[in-house]
Amino acid sequence: VDWNSNPAEIVDCNLDAERGGVNKLITMDNYIIAIRDYGISRIKWYEEDAVFDVAHILYSGGKIYGETACNCGKFGLVLCKDGLYQFDTVSAKKIDLGIGNMLKGISNKNAVASFRNGTYYLACKLNFGDNVAVGCEAETGYKNNAIIAYHIATGKYTISRGIDLSSFCAVQYESFDKLLACFNTQYGTKIGQLAANGLVFGQTQPKYWCSPLTDLGYSNKEKCIKEVSLLSKYDAKICVFTECDKREFFVKGSQILSKF
Numbered sequence: 705v706d707w708n709s710n711p712a713e714i715v716d717c718n719l720d721a722e723r724g725g726v727n728k729l730i731t732m733d734n735y736i737i738a739i740r741d742y743g744i745s746r747i748k749w750y751e752e753d754a755v756f757d758v759a760h761i762l763y764s765g766g767k768i769y770g771e772t773a774c775n776c777g778k779f780g781l782v783l784c785k786d787g788l789y790q791f792d793t794v795s796a797k798k799i800d801l802g803i804g805n806m807l808k809g810i811s812n813k814n815a816v817a818s819f820r821n822g823t824y825y826l827a828c829k830l831n832f833g834d835n836v837a838v839g840c841e842a843e844t845g846y847k848n849n850a851i852i853a854y855h856i857a858t859g860k861y862t863i864s865r866g867i868d869l870s871s872f873c874a875v876q877y878e879s880f881d882k883l884l885a886c887f888n889t890q891y892g893t894k895i896g897q898l899a900a901n902g903l904v905f906g907q908t909q910p911k912y913w914c915s916p917l918t919d920l921g922y923s924n925k926e927k928c929i930k931e932v933s934l935l936s937k938y939d940a941k942i943c944v945f946t947e948c949d950k951r952e953f954f955v956k957g958s959q960i961l962s963k964f
Contacts, residue, residue: 851864
């Protein structure tokens with residue numbers, strides 16, 4: 705809209721139909737980035753010619769979840785049907801987090817995200833494939849069940865499971881600097897703040913870590929595991945499993961290494 709003219713003049717910006725409707729607009733390097741159903745487009749306004757210039761950054765064969773798009777400084781991040789994508793004003797590429805199988809057959813239409821202090825926070829739905837109900841997963845009609853915290857500088861991430869989060873709000877005012885959150889289902893009447901204490905409204909959450917599968921360097925030989933070592937400050941259960949067997953051990957919390 706040209707507010708200097710009388711009456712105001714409205715200038716159209718026409719986008720191709722194949723990438724679908726626009727669900728979110730973010731600014732990046734003097735461009736407007738349009739997050740669409742199946743693509744990402746770059747828009748720039750040239751005032752001297754009174755025209756829009758449109759270029760396309762990404763065409764995705766799967767759904768793009770607009771509410772997960774964030775400007776993360778030098779680039780943006782957004783969740784698509786098949787995983788997380790990084791984009792700038794020129795191109796886009798997929799980030800391989802190794803969670804592709806957890807997204808298969810899942811609709812993340814309720815996913816949301818926020819960026820704060822170098823970390824991209826994504827609330828979404830994941831399929832953990834273990835037939836276990838953790839936290840909100842025991843509730844009927846939960847919308848999201850995981851929070852992924854992706855650290856931009858290192859490329860590392862953590863997943864918090866069992867939390868049905870509906871929206872983020874980053875608040876910075878004087879000495880107050882927090883990422884606030886609202887929730888669906890069980891905490892629907894509460895407002896929380898994200899912290900690194902492993903608690904959800906005062907309740908300790910179970911912790912789980914799984915190493916990648918390995919052939920220990922010899923794919924054609926049968927191996928014998930003789931010893932397992934673990935350092936854990938808290939009580940834990942360790943499970944060692946193969947294609948045909950598994951063994952579980954209880955670990956008493958200690959400051960020294962436990963060996964089995």
